Amino acid sequence: MRIAIAGIMHETNTYCREQTPLSDFYVVRGDDILAGRGQESAPGGFVSACEELGVEPVPTMVAMAQPSGTIEAGAYDQFKQEILIGLRDCQPVDGVVLTLHGAGVVDGIDDLEADLALAVREVVGARVPVVATFDLHGNIAQPMADALDGVLACHHYPHIDMHERSREAVQLIQRMVNEGLRTTIHVERIPVALPTTTTFSGIGQEVLACMLEAEGAADVIDVSWFHGFPYADTPLVSSTVVVTTSGDRQRAASVAKQLGHVIWERREAFQVEGLSATEAVSGAVNAVADESNSKVGPVVINETSDNCGGGAPGDGTHLLRAMLDAHLDNACFGFIVDPEVAAQAHEAGVGRTISVRLGGKSDDLHGTPIEAEVYVKALHDGALILQAVGRGSQIDLGPLARLVVEGIDVVVSSERFQTLDAEPFLAVGIGSLRRFLRI
Secondary structure (H helix, E strand, O other): OEEEEEEEEOOEOOOOOOOEOHHHOEEEEOHHHHOOOOOOOHHHHHHHHHHHOOOEEEEEEEEEOOOEOOEOHHHHHHHHHHHHHHHHHOOOOOEEEEEEOOOOOEOOEOOHHHHHHHHHHHHHOOOOOEEEEEOOOOOOOHHHHHOOOEEEEOOOOOOOOHHHHHHHHHHHHHHHHHHOOOOEEEEEEEOOOOOOOOOOOHHHHHHHHHHHHHHOOOOEEEEEEEOOOOOOOOOOOOEEEEEEEOOOHHHHHHHHHHHHHHHHHOHHHHOOOOOOHHHHHHHHHHHHHOOOOOOOOOOOOOOHHHOHHHOOOOOOOHHHHHHHHOOOOOOEEEEEEOHHHHHHHHHHOOOOEEEEEEOOOOOOOOOOOEEEEEEEEEEEOOEEEOOOOOOOOEEEOOOEEEEEEOOEEEEEEOOOOOOOOOHHHHHOOOOOOOOOOOO
16 A cells, blocks of 8 residues: 655734745655654654555645745745645555645635645546645635545644544545545634643543544544634634544534534633733742742743744743743743844854843844853754654754843744744753743
């Protein structure tokens, strides 16, 4: 059995001022895709599953970029055509697995995933199984699902199971080829835009348990709960439940509607209280100072409004300024994206004191630059291997610096990347602080 691997992954924040060009994408082809075996990423999971299950992986092209603005039309068309040509050239194949995001928007195309899935289906024909995996922060519609035989979103946020869902995609294609299984997919849209919600506690864990229980039915192949991506000005924005069954469309719709009702009934429980930077810092300080709390450990302030993982610039200064105003000690902030300051620190070298204008350079929403004399405490080239989400995947943050700003350790990167791993901190020697605060 031969299964082709392809995909385009981008979480598109249409509110970003600049479009995303071709040059912003990281592209892997052929043997470079196969080299991802063992990584806990979607492409790596495809390769590992194929090789472990006795399937020949046929790599074409996978393109991915950090969450950012609307994709330039020419960039998307180039990637799309390369994938389609690659699929034509590698025929015959027994199936296709696509690694997608679910929130891709192209200049002139609201639904990247639907456009690509329909084009792939046209190339391979109706009889070849095509199964796709997704980030659960996708905005999903029925036309895309109708072009696919399986729609498998990761179940968890943080996304620790992308590779596991890739394995399930390969196994589903095996069943379709070997057993003659035919699937039906129903997309149930719920008119809510959910805030970022973890699946490891609280309401997120509770609702996911309902989804997984429904997935246990013999005729239900998969239940995928898409939380949705609200930072897109398109008609697709919503939470959705996507149910795949063994050919019974009415059954798929019934299960999806029941689970959609679960979300709708609990919609108020998803609401979270927003804090100002000053309120968050005050709360963190009080938690540390509370001697009755024997379990207090590192106190984390999660500053979601400047999350690179949602398309933000990552150079916000509101929280750092509040930390400086509170005169914190034994605290760190990271990481802030400022290639100019990172280069300045590398040029000066460890042990030097330099004058900087840190952060606040991308727009007028995320604060103004912090002007300060800072001490260069550690430097790193920024080449890291993830140990949490996407374990084993390589990232390059560019020149990385640890600066001391009025007693607070600040990690500065050159490239945008969301704060989802300890490696950037460990790389510059931050790993043993008893109390710290970070984005």
